[in-house]
Structure formats: C-alpha cells, structure tokens
Amino acid sequence: MSIQNPSDDKIKEVLHTSKRIAVVGLSGNPSRTSYMVSEAMQNAGYTIIPVNPTVEEVLGEKAVARLQDIEGEVDIVNVFRRSEHLPEVAKDTVEIGAKTFWAQLGVANQEAYDYLHEHEVETIMDRCIKVEHAKFK
Structure with a gap:
C-alpha cells in the first residue's frame, strides 16, 4: 500500500485532540528546524517531550x-x-501505544x-506539524 496521509479533517482532529508530543530527534540548538517547530507547538499549548540521547533538556x-x-x-x-530510521521509530511508537506517528516534511518510509x-x-x-497546525487554528 502506498503512503497516503489522512484527510485534512482527520489531521485537524488529531491536532485538536492531542496534548502530548514526543519529538524524536529534537535538537537543543535553537537554529535547527526541530527546535523551532517544537517551540511553536509548545507555545500553542502542547506538552513537548524531547527524545534525544545526546541532550539533557530542551525547551525547559x-x-x-x-x-x-x-x-x-x-x-x-x-x-x-x-x-531510513523510521521503521525503528515506528516499532517504538507501536510499543508505547502512541495514537499518531508524524514524520516531518521530507521524511517518509514505506x-x-x-x-x-x-x-x-x-x-x-x-508534512510539517507546525504548518498543519497553523492551517487549523
């Protein structure tokens, strides 16, 4: 089955019913996209959980x-x-019982x-979660 994203209505529902976002690969460097996107989502009211073995703390x-x-x-x-890292993260996502898996813009794996x-x-x-969130405010 080829990769097919949910409808805009479903993405809107996901964003409006979600509260906690685990960000795999979140950098502590404010100039990195992962930091800027996560900061925007945090400012929008989501709880951000940095998942990165190389940092102690990000965004407080x-x-x-x-x-x-x-x-x-x-x-x-x-x-x-x-x-190429998505299959491993997908398995971890299923293991922890997360409801939604979101790979950022330019990232996909069949x-x-x-x-x-x-x-x-x-x-x-x-898809960029920040861009999608801005569409459905």
Missing part, C-alpha cells in the same frame, strides 16, 4: 533517550530523523508506513 523539558523512557501517554510521536498501518496507528508523513 527534561529529555529522554528513547520513547520507552517516557512516563504516561503520548498522543503524537513527531519524528525529525532521516527516512516499510514504516506499512507497519504502522498494520498496527492501526494514525500515520502522517512528509
């Missing part, structure tokens, strides 16, 4: 090394890693998409 939030280290529920796993689809995880790829 304690970082975790991997998704499995997060306490509590995760609504969206937002991924800022290269496409194997990860198929795996997530099989496990009934809402999957959005090659």
Whole structure:
C-alpha cells in the first residue's frame, strides 16, 4: 500500500485532540528546524517531550533517550530523523501505544508506513506539524 496521509479533517482532529508530543530527534540548538517547530507547538499549548540521547533538556523539558523512557501517554510521536530510521521509530511508537506517528516534511518510509498501518496507528508523513497546525487554528 502506498503512503497516503489522512484527510485534512482527520489531521485537524488529531491536532485538536492531542496534548502530548514526543519529538524524536529534537535538537537543543535553537537554529535547527526541530527546535523551532517544537517551540511553536509548545507555545500553542502542547506538552513537548524531547527524545534525544545526546541532550539533557530542551525547551525547559527534561529529555529522554528513547520513547520507552517516557512516563504516561503520548498522543503524537513527531519524528525529525532521516527516512531510513523510521521503521525503528515506528516499532517504538507501536510499543508505547502512541495514537499518531508524524514524520516531518521530507521524511517518509514505506516499510514504516506499512507497519504502522498494520498496527492501526494514525500515520502522517512528509508534512510539517507546525504548518498543519497553523492551517487549523
């Protein structure tokens, strides 16, 4: 099955019903896209959970090394890693029971998409969460 994103209505619903976003690959460098996008989402009222083993804290939030280290529920796993890393992150997403997997603009992987689809995880790829959020304010 080829990668197909949900309808705009479904993406709007995901954004309006989600509260906690785990950001895989969130950089502590304010000039990086992952930081700017996550800061915008945090300013929009979402709780951001940095997932990066190389940082202690980002945007005032304690970082975790991997998704499995997060306490509590995760609504969206937002991924800022290269496409070839998506299958591994997809498996971790299913393992923690996150509702939505979101790969940022320019990031997509058929194997990860198929795996997530099989496990009934809402999957959005090659879209910027900040841009989509701005469309549906």
